[in-house]
Amino acid sequence: MRAFPLVGGPVELRGALDLDRTQAGVMPRRLPAWTKEQYQDPSVYGVTVMPSGVRLVFRTDARELEFEVLTSTGQLDTDPRPRPTGMLELLVDGAPAGRRPAPMGNVVRMASPGAAQRLVPGEPGTVRFAGLPMGMKNVELWLPQQTPTELVALRADGEVLAPLPDGRRRWVHHGSSISHCLEADGPTGTWPVVAASLGGVEVINLSQAGNDMLDPYVARTIRDMPADLISLKTGVNIVGLATFRLRTFGPAVHGFLDTIRDGHPDTPLLLMSPVSCPALEETPGPTAMGPDGKITALGDPADVARGALSLTVVRDELARIVAARRARDPHLHYLDGRELLGPHEVDDLADGLHPTAAAYRRMGKHFAAHAFADDGPFR
The missing domain is CATH 3.40.50.1110 (SGNH hydrolase)
Structure with missing residues (x-):
């Protein structure tokens, strides 16, 4: 398996308008950085880093891919379990090619919705998609729409290239x-x-x-x-x-x-x-x-x-x-x-x-x- 850069390389991050640099990697954000100083309510930032519609796009001849991510999910003190982290979904040439639960990472605890938050740090986790079709193909990895997800690493057992324009509006x-x-x-x-x-x-x-x-x-x-x-x-x-x-x-x-x-x-x-x-x-x-x-x-x-x-x-x-x-x-x-x-x-x-x-x-x-x-x- 060979590592490929998530920023500044062949991978396109679509659906996000900006990135936050974190200790683990990069956090996609669906509004540009200049808007942050205008948020009256801190919940705005929280929902802009929930990556609804955000996906990694590239071409590859790999048969196996690994994505390392760090999620952050919430948990109420009255609930014994954190909220579900959601799914990572892979499309190959536009068709579903697998879905995996996003690994549990950070947990943000609070007494009630909107209350003060306490971070319980977690570790990045890896999801693997194997048995992909042979030959060069278009790949999209869609991030869970409800869970802030830091991108840590992409590894492949083949070449990773930039996507070609597809002419879609x-x-x-x-x-x-x-x-x-x-x-x-x-x-x-x-x-x-x-x-x-x-x-x-x-x-x-x-x-x-x-x-x-x-x-x-x-x-x-x-x-x-x-x-x-x-x-x-x-x-x-x-x-x-x-x-x-x-x-x-x-x-x-x-x-x-x-x-x-x-x-x-x-x-x-x-x-x-x-x-x-x-x-x-x-x-x-x-x-x-x-x-x-x-x-x-x-x-x-x-x-x-x-x-x-x-x-x-x-x-x-x-x-x-x-x-x-x-x-x-x-x-x-x-x-x-x-x-x-x-x-x-x-x-x-x-x-x-x-x-x-x-x-x-x-x-x-x-x-x-x-x-x-x-x-x-x-x-």
Whole structure:
């Protein structure tokens, strides 16, 4: 087995916009370094280093590959076991070629979600994929979408070369946890990856669990990066945390779109509203977890008349904004999120908010059928 550099060599790291250097190796991050000083909430950094959609890409004639990684997973003091580390998935020439549990490494302990953290250091672990097809082939190693993963080493029993351009369009997507897809059964089971595979495009997933807040630094990031297709799925975090009123929500959406259009004036841009979530359809946030383990809304439905946001209000406002802008922006499109997961599918929301792994895959198929259709926005 021969070691190959993970940075500055033939391997491309796709889906990440920056790297943090660590004692063990490098940590992919899905937002650029300059954004860190603008995070008001430390959870933003935590979700940007969860590598949803991040993969190593190269060509090789090796029959055996080894990847050494150091994961960091959380554990509540009330739970005897750390959270699952997720899966590493290997694709060869676009087809599944193996999946392995990510090795347990660091454990970050806390008394409750959001409480002070205590690091229990761990060691890097190695995953091995053997029996690969003979000859030169295209390889992608997808990192677990829910677990920060430091890349330590790549070893192969053959040559490793840079990937060749494949001509696919680049789709940049931003959304909430329902696009980050922590509950998916693996990194290629997130709905954006499923949709990208069906649409024949390459996806860059900038979604941030719990932090889809129309943050200006995200808009500037999208403005400044190459993109052939752009989609934004917004609203559920904003309603769930009661961060906007109707008076401020509309201008924030316009500002987000304006910033993106500064860099991509004619790029197809699809604005999506939230999928179904019974607790928030007519009732404003904030939310809490009920005794039944499902999300419940704490707001007053009567406050909607005074400007509070429910999902119904958000959908109406997003549709109105797109209709108003299309006269001067014909490449802007709207999709009601209930087309991806509607009221008849809410039994697939395990906690009343987040889809199951099977539902995520179905959402990807629904999105592809709409967006990449002959008359769709990404045709």
